[in-house]
Amino acid sequence: MIELAAVTKTFNAGRPNEYQALRGVDLAIEAGRVTALRGPSGSGKTTLLTLIGCLARPSSGRVRLAGEDISALPERFLAELRLRRFGFVFQRFNLIPGLSALDNILLPAYPLGLPYHELRARADTLMASLEIDHRAATRVDWLSGGEVQRVAIARALINDPPVIIADEPTAHLDSRLSLEFLALLGRLKEAGKTVVIASHDPLVFETGLPDRVADLRDGRIVGVTP
Amino acid sequence: MNGFARQRYLLDFTVASLMRRPGRNLSLLLVYTLVVFLLASVMLYSQAIKGKAAALLQGAPEIVVQRMEAGRHALMPAAYLERLGRLRGVAEVQGRLWGYYYDPAVAANYTVMAPARDGAAPGQVRIGAGIARVRGLAAGDVFSLRGYDGQPHAYTVAAVLPATSELVSADLMLIAPADFRAFFGLADDVYTDLALSVTNPAEVRQVARKLAERLPDCRPILREEVLRTYESVFDWREGMLLAVLAGAVFAFLIFAWDKATGLSAEERREIGILRAIGWETGDVLRMKLWEGGLISFTAFCLGYGLAHLHVFHAGAPLFAGVMRGWSVLQPHFALTPQVDALQLTTLFLLSVVPYTVVTLVPVWRAATVDPDSIMR
Ligand SMILES: Nc1ncnc2c1ncn2[C@@H]1O[C@H](COP(=O)(O)OP(=O)(O)OP(=O)(O)O)[C@@H](O)[C@H]1O
Ligand SMILES: [Mg+2]
Numbered sequence: 061m062i063e064l065a066a067v068t069k070t071f072n073a074g075r076p077n078e079y080q081a082l083r084g085v086d087l088a089i090e091a092g093r094v095t096a097l098r099g100p101s102g103s104g105k106t107t108l109l110t111l112i113g114c115l116a117r118p119s120s121g122r123v124r125l126a127g128e129d130i131s132a133l134p135e136r137f138l139a140e141l142r143l144r145r146f147g148f149v150f151q152r153f154n155l156i157p158g159l160s161a162l163d164n165i166l167l168p169a170y171p172l173g174l175p176y177h178e179l180r181a182r183a184d185t186l187m188a189s190l191e192i193d194h195r196a197a198t199r200v201d202w203l204s205g206g207e208v209q210r211v212a213i214a215r216a217l218i219n220d221p222p223v224i225i226a227d228e229p230t231a232h233l234d235s236r237l238s239l240e241f242l243a244l245l246g247r248l249k250e251a252g253k254t255v256v257i258a259s260h261d262p263l264v265f266e267t268g269l270p271d272r273v274a275d276l277r278d279g280r281i282v283g284v285t286p
Numbered sequence: 287m288n289g290f291a292r293q294r295y296l297l298d299f300t301v302a303s304l305m306r307r308p309g310r311n312l313s314l315l316l317v318y319t320l321v322v323f324l325l326a327s328v329m330l331y332s333q334a335i336k337g338k339a340a341a342l343l344q345g346a347p348e349i350v351v352q353r354m355e356a357g358r359h360a361l362m363p364a365a366y367l368e369r370l371g372r373l374r375g376v377a378e379v380q381g382r383l384w385g386y387y388y389d390p391a392v393a394a395n396y397t398v399m400a401p402a403r404d405g406a407a408p409g410q411v412r413i414g415a416g417i418a419r420v421r422g423l424a425a426g427d428v429f430s431l432r433g434y435d436g437q438p439h440a441y442t443v444a445a446v447l448p449a450t451s452e453l454v455s456a457d458l459m460l461i462a463p464a465d466f467r468a469f470f471g472l473a474d475d476v477y478t479d480l481a482l483s484v485t486n487p488a489e490v491r492q493v494a495r496k497l498a499e500r501l502p503d504c505r506p507i508l509r510e511e512v513l514r515t516y517e518s519v520f521d522w523r524e525g526m527l528l529a530v531l532a533g534a535v536f537a538f539l540i541f542a543w544d545k546a547t548g549l550s551a552e553e554r555r556e557i558g559i560l561r562a563i564g565w566e567t568g569d570v571l572r573m574k575l576w577e578g579g580l581i582s583f584t585a586f587c588l589g590y591g592l593a594h595l596h597v598f599h600a601g602a603p604l605f606a607g608v609m610r611g612w613s614v615l616q617p618h619f620a621l622t623p624q625v626d627a628l629q630l631t632t633l634f635l636l637s638v639v640p641y642t643v644v645t646l647v648p649v650w651r652a653a654t655v656d657p658d659s660i661m662r
Contacts, residue, residue, distance in 0.1 A: 106661050115562060115658035136566055139657070143564030154559045154660060157552075158306030163299070168563045170299060173292030215563070227661055 061091035061254055062112055062223070067121035069107050069279075081107040083279040084121070089256055091222070094249050094269055097258040099276030105258035106227055108276065112256055113146050113225040114138045143171060147216030149226040153208055155200045155215070161207075162187075162196040165214045172219065179218075186214045190244075206237050213244055223254045230261045242267050293576075296569065300576040315585055322589025322637045323596070324531050327604060329629055330597045332524040336517055337624070343513055347380075347481035348490055350507040351497060361476040366501060370480065373500065375493045377485045381477030383466045387431065387459075392420045397458050400466035408462040411441035416456030418446045429459075434471040441465065482506075557652045558660035570653040571646060578642035586637045590630070 069082040081104045089095045089112065097105045110116040111123055114130060117138075123131045130141065142148075147168075155164045165183050187193040190210040195203060200211060209229070216224055226245070230238035238261065245255055246269055257264065265273065275283040304311050351370070353362045362381065370379050383400040396417060399405070406412050411429050413421075423429055423443050430440040447455050467474065484493050494506040557570055596604065 110658035110661055115661065116656060135657075139561070139564050139566045141564075142562070142657070146564075148563055150559075150562070150660065154555075154562075156556050156559060159302055163302050166295075167299070167560065168565075170295035171292060171565055171569050173289065173295065175291065219564075 061126060062089040062256075063087070063122075063124040064108075064111065064118075065122045065124075067108075067111060067118045067123060069104075069111065069116070070119040073119065081279050082111075082118070085279075085281055087274055087281060087284075089254065090272070091254045092249070092252055093271040094245065094255040094257065096264060096270035096273045097256070097276055098260060098265065098273050100260060103276040104279040105260075105276055107279075109225055109227050109256065109258050113148060113223075114141045143168060144219060145221050145223055147213075147219070147221040147224045149209075149212050149216050149224065149229050151228045151231055153212040155208060155211060157201050158199060160197050161192060161200055161203065161211045161214075164200055164211055165218055167218075168215060169218050182220075183214070183218060186217055190214055205233060206240060209233065209237065209241050210244070213248075217248075221253075223256065224248055226255070226257045228259055228261070229257065230259065230264060235263065238263050239267070242269050245269060293572070296573045297576050297580075300573055300580060303573075304577065304580070311581065315581055315588075318581065318585035318637075318641070319588045319592070321535055322585050322633070323592045324604075325535070325636070326590045326593030326633055327596050328524060328528060328531060329633060330593055330624075332521075333626060333629065334597065334624060340513055340517075343509060346509050346512070348484050348487065348509050349482040349494055349497070350382075350509075351480040351482060351501070351504050352507065353479070353501075353504050355503070359479075361472070362479050362504075364475040364477060366504070367477075367480065369500065370482070370497070373493070373496060375484055375486065375489050375496075377483045380481045382479050382481050383463055383472070384478050385466075385470055389421075389431070394420060395457060398466065398469070399458060399460050400463040401460065402463065406441075406444055406460045406462050406465075408464055409441060410444040410462070412445045412447055412460040413443060414447050414455045414458040417459060418443075431469070433469045439465070439469050554652050555660070557649065558655065558657070561653065561655070561657040562660045567650075567653045571650060574646060574649040574653075575642065578645035579638065582638040582641040586634060589637070590633065594625075 064085055064087045067082055067085045067087075068080065071077075071079045071081055085104075085108060087108075097108055099105050107116075111118050114125070114133075115138075117123075117133075118131050121131065122129055125141065125145065130138070133141075156167070162183060165186065166179060169179050169182075183196075184193065187196055190213060192207055192210050192214065195207055195211075200208060203211065224245070229241055229245075233241060242264060245257070249255055249269075249271075257270070259265075264270065273285050274281050275285075351362070351366075353360045353366070364381060367379055367381055370376065380402060385398050387396045387398050388394075389396060394417075413423060413429065418424065421429070423446075425443050425445050427443045428440050429443050430438050433439045441461060447458060447460075461469070466472070482493070482497075484490055490508055490510070494508060497506050498504070560570055560573075561567070
């Protein structure tokens with residue numbers, strides 16, 4: 061599904077504060093499975109996720125998405141890929157405050173310009189399956205922590221992308237909400253989605269959700285299990 | 287269809303987004319509307335008043351001849367009428383009687399005229415609306431003034447002049463020629479000046495030149511020159527008003543600049559989120575274009591509409607004083623509503639475009655940052 065070959069990422073190249081966050085990463089992410097990136101803080105998990113999710117380009121090496129080399133695509137095409145192929149769940153969920161849950165969920169769909177009834181039907185189905193349909197018109201600022209994470213997931217799913225990317229999704233949740241969230245990811249996997257998650261939360265690994273775990277250290281992959 | 291739906295979604299989002307900060311956006315809209323209102327008022331008012339003055343002067347004589355004595359305007363002997371009547375190109379010559387009268391009772395100057403035709407019957411007076419107002423006179427009242435000899439002269443008010451021409455006639459009083467001479471102590475064989483009409487308007491300048499040759503102690507005044515002078519006076523006043531306004535506009539610019547360019551960290555983060563979930567730079571820009579356009583267009587429509595009401599229906603109370611002079615006899619007259627396409631376009635471009643562009647610059651900068659920034 062997604063293959064990375066000899067990928068490096070250097071920040072501030074050529075400047076005194078040059079920093080190599082990834083130093084030659086090879087990784088294959090299989091479709092329909094949950095892959096977890098694990099490692100201490102600063103090991104490069106987030107950086108690797110941005111490359112996988114087409115949010116950034118590698119400094120060298122190749123990133124292939126479904127066989128297509130995307131490492132040198134212009135930003136406009138990357139945006140299009142993000143829109144159609146990826147759903148993002150950010151560390152703090154990054155919902156837009158002040159807007160309703162529904163408005164937040166619809167955001168990734170706007171650039172596609174689908175007919176409203178179609179879009180609305182899709183959002184309604186999603187919200188019903190996540191049990192947040194009664195909160196559709198509520199401003200996201202007033203939602204509970206559990207509702208916020210489900211809105212974030214609904215937003216990631218609105219364009220029905222094949223890949224879900226989540227960066228430290230449980231970092232700001234208590235154990236109950238974390239488990240709830242991981243259960244939701246499990247349902248997505250059952251629905252056939254590819255899930256890539258970065259975390260150093262032991263809870264994530266104890267649940268046995270990840271099919272594969274890639275251990276990172278100092279910008280290198282030091283082990284993949286199994 | 288797809289593109290249209292997309293724009294509609296962007297517009298919806300923009301509206302939803304603006305509604306999130308009603309206080310901030312309403313205050314911006316308010317100040318913006320106020321600036322457009324002031325600008326539009328000045329433009330509408332000065333244009334309408336210029337048109338009005340020009341229309342009124344159309345009825346004025348094409349050439350006025352004044353006799354000069356020691357470089358000052360002097361009385362015109364009736365004999366000059368004969369000498370001029372034989373000048374080729376002159377259709378008609380008429381001696382005019384007019385002057386100024388200072389009324390200490392209300393500290394105002396009146397223009398006194400005694401037209402040969404359509405003036406007033408002996409013992410009667412027709413007065414401008416301004417005089418009627420300050421002296422509290424109506425038709426049938428007696429209007430008493432102190433003449434050159436210190437004696438009171440009383441006239442019956444026959445009528446108050448119609449307000450339509452008030453800009454020029456507010457301070458006007460019309461009396462009979464004989465009353466005029468008695469009031470100011472003029473001999474029977476003099477006039478204030480002469481009014482000429484010419485057979486061919488294109489020859490006005492030639493006639494004026496010949497006239498100056500024949501009557502070396504006189505000076506001809508052409509209507510077209512008076513018109514130009516009027517215009518430049520109004521232009522000057524408009525300029526002055528605009529200069530004052532420039533201050534307001536400048537303050538607004540700083541305000542708008544601050545609101546527009548100072549993208550808050552919050553907005554920056556929002557743009558980052560939109561970029562990360564797949565919006566293109568162009569989508570973000572279009573969204574902000576809608577936002578700037580929506581605010582400035584609303585302000586433009588409101589401001590222009592209010593200015594229209596202010597100038598044409600409320601009588602422009604805000605700058606009537608400046609534009610018409612500080613006369614005690616404030617003319618109160620309704621201007622004819624008019625909408626000038628060029629003026630409208632100018633105002634539109636001045637008010638909508640700069641703001642919209644100014645708001646785009648910082649957004650463009652924010653929208654081109656790396657989409658991964660939101661992950662950090
Ligand atoms: N834009 C950037 N400019 C400079 N350095 C950066 C930038 N982004 C990341 N880094 C550095 O790259 C390294 C890896 O960062 P990254 O965010 O990928 O780590 P991480 O494994 O996600 O850590 P954490 O668990 O704390 O989120 C860090 O040392 C970080 O300081
Ligand atoms: Mg991280």
